[in-house]
Amino acid sequence: MILIANTNGNPMPTIATWNVNSIKARLPAVLRWLERARPDVALLQEIKTVDDGFPEQEIGDLGYACAVHGQKTYNGVAILSRLGLEDVTRGLPGDDGDDQARYIEAVVGGTLRVASIYLPNGNPADSPKFPYKLAWMERLRAHAAGLARLDEPVVLGGDYNVCPTDGDVYDPAGWRDDALCRPDSRERFRALLHLGYTDAIAVRHPRPGVYTFWDYQGGAWQKDNGLRIDHLLLSPLAADRLEDAGVDRAPRGEPKASDHTPAWVRLREEA
DNA sequence: ATGCCTTGCGGAGCAAGA
Numbered sequence: 001m002i003l004i005a006n007t008n009g010n011p012m013p014t015i016a017t018w019n020v021n022s023i024k025a026r027l028p029a030v031l032r033w034l035e036r037a038r039p040d041v042a043l044l045q046e047i048k049t050v051d052d053g054f055p056e057q058e059i060g061d062l063g064y065a066c067a068v069h070g071q072k073t074y075n076g077v078a079i080l081s082r083l084g085l086e087d088v089t090r091g092l093p094g095d096d097g098d099d100q101a102r103y104i105e106a107v108v109g110g111t112l113r114v115a116s117i118y119l120p121n122g123n124p125a126d127s128p129k130f131p132y133k134l135a136w137m138e139r140l141r142a143h144a145a146g147l148a149r150l151d152e153p154v155v156l157g158g159d160y161n162v163c164p165t166d167g168d169v170y171d172p173a174g175w176r177d178d179a180l181c182r183p184d185s186r187e188r189f190r191a192l193l194h195l196g197y198t199d200a201i202a203v204r205h206p207r208p209g210v211y212t213f214w215d216y217q218g219g220a221w222q223k224d225n226g227l228r229i230d231h232l233l234l235s236p237l238a239a240d241r242l243e244d245a246g247v248d249r250a251p252r253g254e255p256k257a258s259d260h261t262p263a264w265v266r267l268r269e270e271a
Numbered sequence: 272a273t274g275c276c277t278t279g280c281g282g283a284g285c286a287a288g289a
Contacts, residue, residue, distance in 0.1 A: 021288085022278055046288085048279065073279050074287075121289055124273090161289070180289065215289065216276035227289075259277080259289080 012243055012266050013040040013083060013109060017116070017157035017230055018251075019213075019260035023047040023078070026258055027055050033251050034062050039264060040083050041108050043116035043157040047076035054078065071101035077116040077158070083109035094139035102136070111270070112238075113147065117158030122179030130179050133161070137188035141195065144233075148195050153238035153267070156197065159260065160231045162189045164199065167208030168228035180229060197233040200245035200265040212247055213260045221252060232265045241267040 016039035020026040051070040059066055064080040069090040085106055092103035105115040122133030147154045162185045166172035175181045201210060211226025245265040252261035
């Protein structure tokens with residue numbers, strides 16, 4: 001994506017989020033995407049590796065600093081930035097017994113705070129995984145409330161594993177009882193909006209069918225049987241600077257694709 | 272149809288994803 005200068009001649013930062021479903025399996029695709037789309041900041045989820053296995057060298061060669069919160073086999077999140085990367089914190093506060101690597105936060109470009117979020121899936125919805133998901137969402141709400149009060153703009157991007165509305169699901173009736181669509185999940189997603197956060201894709205593209213995920217099975221991509229579950233939530237100070245947002249469908253159509261595709265937001269420079 | 276893919280792990284066939 002091309003950087004567009006504002007009236008002051010400053011480039012506007014682009015922040016993208018992508019669940020890559022294994023950074024090792026996806027490295028060629030991620031490098032191609034970084035070279036083409038050139039996001040200033042990339043929030044990655046499901047890297048499925050420990051910190052030492054993250055390809056920092058290859059990604060660093062493209063000009064990105066990396067902050068990684070990895071885990072063996074499952075989960076794992078990272079932040080890539082070519083605007084500088086500081087004040088990195090790993091893990092979502094609120095449960096010292098939670099060892100799943102699903103949250104990393106940092107300051108980029110000196111003043112913009114970002115988080116890469118891999119929210120628990122929660123299926124099957126009658127298993128302990130669902131209450132874990134809901135408790136995790138409550139912890140996120142509590143933490144996001146504090147972030148919204150900072151003087152810095154905040155972008156909370158990632159795989160939320162929530163379809164906020166029926167328009168975000170290709171078959172709402174069939175998915176009604178799924179953990180991604182259950183009323184409890186949607187209520188807790190709306191609780192984040194009630195704090196003052198803006199769903200950038202939803203406000204920029206207020207229509208059904210703006211999907212970010214297509215299952216590997218059943219020809220879902222070819223049939224456009226998708227879900228919108230990857231979101232970029234903007235704090236009020238970030239939302240004031242919203243220039244554009246979108247979904248980059250191209251990576252989903254490439255060989256050896258992730259089942260998710262990147263979503264992005266572009267912010268105006270500070271006045 | 273708890274399958275249909277894809278990945279990690281480990282060296283066969285699960286578990287997990289959404």
